[in-house]
Amino acid sequence: MARGELIKQMLSSHQRGDEEAFREAASEVIADERRRHHGLLAQELQEIMHTPERAAGTPVAFSSLKPLPKAKDEANLVELVNPRRTLQGQILRPDVRDRLNEVLEERRRASVLHAHGLSPVRTLLFVGPPGTGKSSTAESLASELGVPLARVNLPAVVSSLLGETSRNLAAIFDSSRSEPWVLLFDEFDALGRERSDATEHGELKRVVTTFLQLLDHYAGPAVVIAATNHPAMLDDAVWRRFDDVIGFKLPTMRETEKLVRRLFRRVQLGAPPREVAQRLRRWPQADVELVCRAAMKRSVLRDGDSVSLADLDAAIKRLEERRATIRNSRG
Numbered sequence: 560m561a562r563g564e565l566i567k568q569m570l571s572s573h574q575r576g577d578e579e580a581f582r583e584a585a586s587e588v589i590a591d592e593r594r595r596h597h598g599l600l601a602q603e604l605q606e607i608m609h610t611p612e613r614a615a616g617t618p619v620a621f622s623s624l625k626p627l628p629k630a631k632d633e634a635n636l637v638e639l640v641n642p643r644r645t646l647q648g649q650i651l652r653p654d655v656r657d658r659l660n661e662v663l664e665e666r667r668r669a670s671v672l673h674a675h676g677l678s679p680v681r682t683l684l685f686v687g688p689p690g691t692g693k694s695s696t697a698e699s700l701a702s703e704l705g706v707p708l709a710r711v712n713l714p715a716v717v718s719s720l721l722g723e724t725s726r727n728l729a730a731i732f733d734s735s736r737s738e739p740w741v742l743l744f745d746e747f748d749a750l751g752r753e754r755s756d757a758t759e760h761g762e763l764k765r766v767v768t769t770f771l772q773l774l775d776h777y778a779g780p781a782v783v784i785a786a787t788n789h790p791a792m793l794d795d796a797v798w799r800r801f802d803d804v805i806g807f808k809l810p811t812m813r814e815t816e817k818l819v820r821r822l823f824r825r826v827q828l829g830a831p832p833r834e835v836a837q838r839l840r841r842w843p844q845a846d847v848e849l850v851c852r853a854a855m856k857r858s859v860l861r862d863g864d865s866v867s868l869a870d871l872d873a874a875i876k877r878l879e880e881r882r883a884t885i886r887n888s889r890g
């Protein structure tokens with residue numbers, strides 16, 4: 560649409576009180592400025608349209624500028640989540656924390672970088688074992704930035720219809736041209752297992768290639784994060800396409816102990832946290848949390864005044880049984 564038409568549409572929708580049409584037109588103006596390489600102005604307009612400064616962890620009042628992208632069958636391709644976690648609440652290796660803080664600094668001061676012809680980090684690959692904090696850290700980055708977490712609905716994206724998966728991916732990236740959200744492709748290796756050729760292994764699938772191309776050309780205001788616990792995604796062709804790769808690891812003893820202390824902030828623990836951590840050695844953070852919460856419930860339900868090692872041992876036993884059940888059901 561011509562610039563004059565856009566401005567008319569913006570003003571008339573404002574007069575009519577049609578918020579959706581107003582945001583649509585505003586989003587076009589911002590995209591147009593970006594196309595003209597007026598990065599700084601586009602960034603400023605974007606900031607005007609979005610949330611004011613707020614403390615991390617407080618709810619984000621979000622709205623998307625455009626309607627959310629949908630698949631052919633009308634399923635939502637992304638889901639907006641109000642992020643609540645903070646980075647401080649995450650147990651992370653010091654180097655990972657430092658790097659994430661740098662990412663936040665680059666994003667918060669994007670206009671300064673743009674003014675010098677530089678761009679902030681846009682794309683991140685999170686890799687690491689299950690339950691070590693990839694998804695929750697993506698949420699905490701959104702929270703720290705005061706933007707919504709846009710979680711990609713991969714089952715809706717992956718279609719058996721020829722070309723449809725790529726079209727869906729393109730629609731998501733297109734929406735992200737004007738949205739400063741944190742766009743999360745969680746467990747994105749699932750893209751490599753297209754429904755139509757589920758038997759093929761190892762090779763980089765056509766859709767992953769499409770995804771990487773879209774990522775390469777992405778120049779919008781979102782932070783795009785892809786997360787995986789699949790080591791195949793460490794393939795050179797994949798990780799080189801991201802601005803940075805962040806590795807999540809199983810916690811050290813000291814980190815497990817810190818997590819235990821944190822989990823028991825409001826509930827009395829009747830044993831030294833170090834001893835609890837020793838029992839949970841080399842377990843992913845997610846499992847440590849699961850066991851501690853199960854032990855708390857046990858203790859509360861038997862009216863105990865503190866969580867004992869016996870409560871923890873019972874919870875550990877449960878989790879180990881659960882793991883065995885899952886292992887056995889896989890055959």
Ligand SMILES: Nc1ncnc2c1ncn2[C@@H]1O[C@H](COP(=O)(O)OP(=O)(O)OP(=O)(O)O)[C@@H](O)[C@H]1O
Binds near residue numbers: 688691692693786787
């Ligand atoms: N590093 C961490 N610090 C604090 N809590 C954590 C951490 N990692 C995981 N948790 C807890 O475990 C839950 C599950 O972790 P999360 O979903 O972030 O793991 P993940 O790495 O994305 O796992 P998966 O590979 O299975 O998707 C989180 O919601 C959080 O409560």
Ligand SMILES: [Mg+2]
Binds near residue numbers: 693694695745746786
């Ligand atoms: Mg995850």
